[in-house]
Amino acid sequence: MEVYLVGGAVRDALLGLPPGDRDFVVVGQTQQAMETAGFKPVGRDFPVFLHPDTGEEHALARTERKSGRGHRGFVVDADPSVTLEADLGRRDFTINAIARRDDGTLVDPFGGARDIEARVLRHVGDAFVEDPLRVLRAARFMARFAPLGFSIAPETMALMRRMVETRELAELTPERVWQELRRALAAPAPSAFLRSLRDCGALAVVLPEVDALYGVPQRAEYHPEVDTGTHVELVCDVAARLAPGDDVVGFAALVHDLGKALTPAGVLPSHIGHERAGVAPLRALCERLRVPTAHLQLAEAACREHLNVHRFDQLRASTVHDLVARCDGFRRPERIDPLATVCEADARGRTGLEDRDYPQADGLRAAHAAACAVKAGDVAEGLSGPAIGEALRRARIQAIAHATGKRP
Numbered sequence: 001m002e003v004y005l006v007g008g009a010v011r012d013a014l015l016g017l018p019p020g021d022r023d024f025v026v027v028g029q030t031q032q033a034m035e036t037a038g039f040k041p042v043g044r045d046f047p048v049f050l051h052p053d054t055g056e057e058h059a060l061a062r063t064e065r066k067s068g069r070g071h072r073g074f075v076v077d078a079d080p081s082v083t084l085e086a087d088l089g090r091r092d093f094t095i096n097a098i099a100r101r102d103d104g105t106l107v108d109p110f111g112g113a114r115d116i117e118a119r120v121l122r123h124v125g126d127a128f129v130e131d132p133l134r135v136l137r138a139a140r141f142m143a144r145f146a147p148l149g150f151s152i153a154p155e156t157m158a159l160m161r162r163m164v165e166t167r168e169l170a171e172l173t174p175e176r177v178w179q180e181l182r183r184a185l186a187a188p189a190p191s192a193f194l195r196s197l198r199d200c201g202a203l204a205v206v207l208p209e210v211d212a213l214y215g216v217p218q219r220a221e222y223h224p225e226v227d228t229g230t231h232v233e234l235v236c237d238v239a240a241r242l243a244p245g246d247d248v249v250g251f252a253a254l255v256h257d258l259g260k261a262l263t264p265a266g267v268l269p270s271h272i273g274h275e276r277a278g279v280a281p282l283r284a285l286c287e288r289l290r291v292p293t294a295h296l297q298l299a300e301a302a303c304r305e306h307l308n309v310h311r312f313d314q315l316r317a318s319t320v321h322d323l324v325a326r327c328d329g330f331r332r333p334e335r336i337d338p339l340a341t342v343c344e345a346d347a348r349g350r351t352g353l354e355d356r357d358y359p360q361a362d363g364l365r366a367a368h369a370a371a372c373a374v375k376a377g378d379v380a381e382g383l384s385g386p387a388i389g390e391a392l393r394r395a396r397i398q399a400i401a402h403a404t405g406k407r408p
Helices: 008-015 031-036 084-089 112-118 126-130 133-148 154-165 174-185 190-200 228-242 247-255 258-262 279-289 293-310 317-326 333-348 359-372 386-404
Strands: 002-006 023-027 048-050 057-060 063-066 074-077
Touching: 002 008, 002 084, 008 112, 023 084, 031 057, 063 084, 126 154, 133 154, 133 174, 133 190, 154 190, 174 190, 174 247, 174 279, 190 228, 228 247, 228 333, 247 293, 247 333, 258 279, 279 293, 293 317, 293 333, 293 359, 317 359, 317 386, 333 359, 359 386
Parallel strands: 023 057
Antiparallel strands: 002 023, 048 057, 063 074
């Protein structure tokens, strides 16, 4: 049995990154032979097996032939005659088309190691255009690797533009778009994902609500970067630093200012009421991509309340209490800490202000903790019905005032 380590494990080792899951390709075998050897079949679309001892994935070498539109329109051939080079040739990028033998030597027919050294993301071959998901994958890899100095090869970007022009991206399922988006938002540089998609025209296809923010001006005294799209890029990158790997926070950072695209031209660069205006396009985006509820709820809270959190020092204790209540922060106390993080990312996601202090975040957390420490049982004696709720509200407002020095 010819077995080779392939894909991300080889790439990341060459980049000096921590090892992740290991995937293997098996050459010259059949499904029956794999099962006889004790491998457990798990593949739905092509022959993939779990090793009987390690549980690591082993896939038969295969080729793919385009048979229809979209990401799933392929016929797979996993005949034992398929060579390792043919299997590597169907992959997306040269840096993912490297195999390693047991003795550590590489099989690298497309120059992936050279491109890793040069920090270039380059497609393997012309078959790249057959899978529209690869446009999003290229952008998502940039979100991960741009901090290492990677760029997309000009010829690959040209293919990505052609793929957008063919309108095949419209064939992608919402689930696949969302999976690529959430992984990009959990990466170190989500801005590179947005810029890569925008450079090839794909952002307007998959995230038109976000694409509409580019070119929309903001007041320079608050936003030195002026352009709202640039601001969102900066906010996403700050969120990635404040909450590494947290795509829930990352998504809220991405969509917190969608309402600015709806500001009438006659009042620009002011954006009065953009918080409320942003809720409708946010909900439309979430419905289209089938975004999980937890992402939607934090994003809506951040969209609606971020200016109120920025003004935290000016708010009375009762106003802070009601802000927390609107965000369901008493029934779901886990929601307030990430909300504070998103608002901090918004405040610091501005050119030259990335390291500014933002005491509002800790102020909101402290107020929330003080209010949550007051329980209904503490105030319910002798009361019933709505009177308990009102007494609890008053007690929590007093707790916030005591913790923050605010007027009730």
